[in-house]
Amino acid sequence: MSKIYNNKMMFLVAIFILASVVNVMTEEQKDTIKARNIPGINVPDPYSKGCVSCHKNNPEMRFDGRLSAILHSWNDAVDAKVLAKAQTMVPEGVILQGKHAFRVTPETSIPEACNKCHGKIKSAPRLFQLLHKIHLTGNQDNLFMTKFQGECTYCHKFDTRKGIWSIVSAKEGE
Ligand code: HEC
Numbered sequence: 001m002s003k004i005y006n007n008k009m010m011f012l013v014a015i016f017i018l019a020s021v022v023n024v025m026t027e028e029q030k031d032t033i034k035a036r037n038i039p040g041i042n043v044p045d046p047y048s049k050g051c052v053s054c055h056k057n058n059p060e061m062r063f064d065g066r067l068s069a070i071l072h073s074w075n076d077a078v079d080a081k082v083l084a085k086a087q088t089m090v091p092e093g094v095i096l097q098g099k100h101a102f103r104v105t106p107e108t109s110i111p112e113a114c115n116k117c118h119g120k121i122k123s124a125p126r127l128f129q130l131l132h133k134i135h136l137t138g139n140q141d142n143l144f145m146t147k148f149q150g151e152c153t154y155c156h157k158f159d160t161r162k163g164i165w166s167i168v169s170a171k172e173g174e
């Protein structure tokens with residue numbers, strides 16, 4: 001093939017691509033762009049009880065994600081990644097101990113019960129700050145960002161009738 005023929009072909013291909021890009025956004029097509037799926041807003045919410053709906057025991061994955069199990073293991077030592085995130089939000093001079101004394105029982109409503117200390121004791125940061133940092137920072141190394149797409153509505157519930165946001169609190173097993 002000659003060089004000139006090649007250039008002509010390239011030119012035609014470029015025109016074709018341009019034409020189709022312009023075509024994508026014609027007036028009639030604009031309102032056919034599909035709304036993003038937002039759990040609990042325009043598609044069903046698989047985690048309607050918030051924390052405890054998602055933090056479950058997954059024996060098939062050999063992973064116990066229940067907050068009772070996670071916090072229990074923290075009686076001895078807090079996960080290093082979580083501790084590092086928490087340390088950034090306590091007042092200067094406070095060094096976290098890396099141990100968490102609280103026990104979650106079947107009667108504990110999560111996250112309501114957490115607020116008894118969080119935001120009240122100097123070394124226990126406000127819960128929303130801590131939870132946002134744990135779930136929404138990091139990227140590929142954060143399972144909440146990869147598997148759950150950093151979805152706000154898995155924690156924040158929206159009442160579509162009244163237009164009110166709330167945080168649902170529930171016991172494990174509910
Ligand atoms: C839709 C699923 C989902 C919901 C809802 C959710 N979490 Fe999580 N949570 C995760 C995932 C995934 C991680 C691990 C993040 C990572 O990879 O660093 C996590 C991590 C945590 C951790 C740190 C544990 C550790 O060892 O990394 C705590 C504590 C926690 N969540 C508490 C809560 C609380 C309290 C709520 C409710 C206000 C909540 N989560 C709601 C999925 C969820």
Ligand code: HEC
Nearest residue numbers: 078083086096097098099100102110113114116117123124
């Ligand atoms: C009895 C008081 C109390 C309750 C109730 C409580 N916490 Fe804490 N929490 C603390 C204190 C104190 C710290 C700081 C611990 C340290 O020095 O490492 C802390 C720290 C944390 C941290 C940062 C990691 C660490 O331990 O340093 C996470 C995450 C956390 N709490 C989650 C929770 C969740 C989720 C709940 C509810 C299920 C909860 N906490 C209930 C007192 C409490």
Ligand code: HEC
Nearest residue numbers: 111127128129131132135136150151152153154155156167
């Ligand atoms: C793991 C659970 C969780 C996730 C995920 C989450 N939040 Fe929150 N958020 C909370 C909790 C708990 C509170 C405290 C609410 C209260 O006390 O009523 C809160 C409070 C807030 C507040 C008020 C306090 C502040 O920080 O100013 C804002 C704004 C907010 N969230 C925005 C978001 C946005 C935007 C997203 C998604 C990108 C998101 N949250 C994802 C748990 C979560």
